[in-house]
Amino acid sequence: MDRFHHKSALNADRSVRPSTVDDAPAIARIQTEGMLESLAQGVDGKLDPQIGATLDEGAMAASWQESIASPPAPGFRILTALDAHLVAGFAAAVPAEPVPGVEGLDEPGTEIIALEVDPDHRGEGHRSRLLAALSDLAQDDGAKNIRVWIVAGDGQKIRLFQEAGFGPAGILRKLEVGPHRVVEHLWWAKF
Secondary structure: OOHHHHHOOOOOOEEEEEOOHHHHHHHHHHHHHHHHHHHHHHOOOOOOHHHHHHOOHHHHHHHHHHHHHOOOOOOOEEEEEEEOOEEEEEEEEEEEOOOOOOOOOOOOEEEEEEEEEOHHHOOOOHHHHHHHHHHHHHHHOOOOEEEEEEEOOOHHHHHHHHHOOOEEEEEEEEEEEOOEEEEEEEEEEEO
């Protein structure tokens, strides 16, 4: 198979489906890589090396297995992107409460809590497929909007969500991550 065809987003072997417990180890690995990459963007690439050492992929995999086997709440969604039989990425979303006083977010919505793709499978359309699937499910659940927190400086995620029609809500939060203070901005889109 030539490289162009392999990287093409128009490939029948690429799909999104509900996650299975067998996906959990790959989800944990992809989440760990994605979190560290995003956090590094938020601190100008100078992430304390100890941050990665504190992440326990085995515990994360066990947590994902539990959430997949027995979702903690109605409307909790975990989806897996596949490239043939390989887990290429995943996404998770939960119901989101209205944000009083913020027009457009003052109605129930869906919050994307994770959307990550394995670095070896980027540029193949997996992120867009995952986002489209989450959006469809959110609308089926009656959500009026969809939202996501993005680390300030994470240009890849900002571009993905901007291209999908999301915009900043004007709300930020600060997280203490080891010795770092990381800023996240809330992005959203209305259905």
